[in-house]
Amino acid sequence: MGGGKVLRPARVYLSFYIVLILVLLVSGLSLMPNLRYRLTRNERKYLAGISVLRAVGDNSFPPFSYTSGGVPAGYEADLVKVLQNFIGVEIVLEQHLWTGVRQMLESGQADFVTGMRITPERLSTYAFSGPYLITSHALIMPxxxxxxxxxxxxxxxxxxQAGSSTYERxxxxxxxxxxxxxxxxxxxxLTQGLADAWVEQEWVARYYIGSKDMHQWSVRSLPDTRGEYALAFSSTADPRLISIVxxxxQKLRYEGLLAELDTRWFGPAMQEIVDMRQQHSRILFLIIGIATLGLGLVLSNTYLQHRINYQTKALFHANAQLSDQQEKLQQMLLNAAKAFGRAIEVKDIYTGGHSQRVARVAYAISKEMGFxxxxxxxxxxxxxxxxxxxxxxxxxxxxxVERLTPEEFKFIRSHPQIGDDILRNVEGYDxxxxxxxFHHERWDGKTDKMFPAYPGVKSGEDIPLGxxxxxxxxxFDAMTSNRPYRQARSMExxxxxxxxxxxxxxDPRVVTAALRALGKTLDINDLPQTHVLWSIMGNRVEL
Incomplete structure (x- = not known):
């Protein structure tokens, strides 16, 4: 094969790659974060002319919006705080009965409502921001x-509740x-027997079941009632205000702050609103990444073919060694792809701050133990x-939120084995x-306790130290983390x-080390973040 024939596929692919990059960059220019979130001159002028915005929300709609100790609380109160930081204008939040909330908006006493379900009927009366949550209704029945x-x-x-989207439906x-x-x-x-059924927003229903100890009642989701939840404005509201909000x-969603609020108030099961422009941006960069990888493979392959065709017999042994190393690398990549492919087959996305905090606490304990x-x-x-x-x-x-059935707990107890299966094909991860x-095994090996050992096959020193x-x-992290149905315990x-x-x-030895390590700090946040751990260890670790 001549040198020109060897390089021809690379030239063709390189031309295709350059055209693809130009097309994607032109089409994706509007997706750039700085352009998407930048206020126009007219919007900045509007903000300069106002000193305060008036927001109003429900005073009895937990965990979305409620009053605690006379102070606004809930998801929507936290959302107002982060909105205020972005907009740069003070937002005064009041909370009242829901019927009064709508009257205040319609009479001009408030600039916006902190949360309202979007329905076709309400679109004729109010203007809405882009949705920030997906909600659904639920039945509370015996x-x-x-x-x-x-x-x-x-x-x-x-x-x-009168005036709610549930009531209207x-x-x-x-x-x-x-x-x-x-x-x-x-x-x-309902609890006095004066009603047979209560229809409510699902997370409000789950809040009451969990906080009011309503064990004789159950929450039944109504999937066909899913809808968008957003900030509501008067139909005569200034379009500049709606655009600014x-x-x-969009910026809060891009920076992950909305996801943090979702997890803080509803846990990881809350369905996140998908920003289509953000999705398009991710797809754009994914395509660029794949195309770049393809270009690298084509150029690498072309270079290797060229070297093989024109290399002398004296380099045969070196080429054989290189081929062997490439085969090992490819096998490692294949094994990793199999393992994480297995994870993707089980679930599309899995994230969470819990694991990072566990890593930070584990690192502190391990250093105390001399690792x-x-x-x-x-x-x-x-x-x-x-x-x-x-x-x-x-x-x-x-x-x-309610107590798990034996069958449901069986599912929970299967997650260590599922994790082991996912990582089984990753070389070097034994x-x-x-x-x-084995992270749910007990030191005493007992399987009949409130927190039983599982898989229940090891105890004592037989459990790996890690x-x-x-x-x-x-x-420790489970006890010191907030849940929608309970407050976190203190570190002490x-x-x-x-x-x-x-x-x-x-393990008593591990607990002793934990007491020493964690007793040195007043706040879990004082421990090194995971990205700091990598910088601490990265230059000194040879796996």
Whole structure:
């Protein structure tokens, strides 16, 4: 094969690559973050002319919007705070009964409502921002009831919040509804036996089931009621204000702040709004990345072919060694692709700050126990991926607030084995897999406790040390993290629980190290972030 023939495919691909890059850059110019979120001169002029914006929300709609100790609280109150930081204008938030909220907006006493379900009827009365949540309705019924949809509610005493999208939907279906001022009143009627069913926004329903100890009632999701949730403005609102708020929401979503709010108030099961421009941007960079990888492979392949065709017999041995190394590298990449391909088959996306915090706590414990940097690095990898098997657990089980059934708990207990299966084909990950598989084993090996050992095949020193450390770090973070249905424990309380459980659930030696390491800091946030850990260890680790 001549040199010209060898280089011809590379030239063709390079021409294609240059054209592709030009087309994508031109089409993607409007997707650049600085252009998407930049305020126009007219919008900046509008903001300069106002000193304060007035926001209003529901005072009894937890966890979205409610009053706690006389102070606005909830998801929407936190959203207003981050919006204020972006806009640069003070936003004064008031909270009232829902019917009063709508009246304040319509009478001009408020600039916007912090959260309202978008419906066709409301679009004729209000203007809306881009949606920032997807919500749905749910039934609250007694255990044992067979009612599972709105069409089965005929003849029952139904209670719903007056003026809410739930109430409007029920009335629109011709159902007789008992209107109440707020969810608290609906809860009161239901528990007093004055109503047969309560229809409410699903997360509000789950909040009441979890916080009011309503064990005799169950929440039944209504998937066909999903809809968009957004900020609402008067139909006569200045379009510049709506545009400014939309740009703020887009920036907050791009920077991950909306995702943080979702996780803080609803957990990882909340469905995130997809910003199509952000999706297009990701696709654009993915295409560029694939095209660049393809170009690199073509050029690399062309170069190797050229070298092989024109190399002398004296270089044959060197080429054979190079070929062997390339084969090993390709096999490693193939093994990694198989493992993570398995994860993608189980679940599309899996992320979470919990694993990063567990890695930070595990690193602090391991340093206290005298681990070298390589051992710390492997431990941190295991900590970061200790819950990867939860991608195989159904979402409704992970998000469930009520007590799990034995069958559902069986799903939860399967996640270490699923994680082990996912990582099985990744070469060099044996110690990481041990952490993933055994991080829920107990020191005493007992499987009949409130927090049982699983898979339940090892105990004591037979449990790998890395798994014993991650077990302590995992429990510590679980206790010191907020949940929608309970407040986090203090560090002192969590450390006291660890000390109480040593010798039973946890390795005493690991707990002793944890008490020393964590007792040195007043706040978990004082521990090194994961990207700092990599900079600490990265130049001194040889795997």
């Amino acid at each position: 255990h044992g009831s067979t009612v599972a949809s709105l069409k089965e509610l005929g003849g029952l005493r139904i209670v719903a 029920l009335v629109g279906k011709g159902l007789e509804v008992i209107p109440v001022t707020d969810p608290e009143a609906a809860y009161s009627l 939309n740009k703020a929401l 070298n940097e390589k051992e710390c690095f492997i431990l941190c990898l295991g900590a970061l991926m200790h819950d990867i098997g939860k991608v195989g657990v159904p979402d409704h089980i992970l998000a469930k 110690k990481v897999r041990e952490i993933v598989l 798994a014993r450390i991650v077990a302590v770090a995992d429990a 309380e969590a450390l006291a629980v660890l000390e109480e459980c040593q010798g039973a659930q946890f």
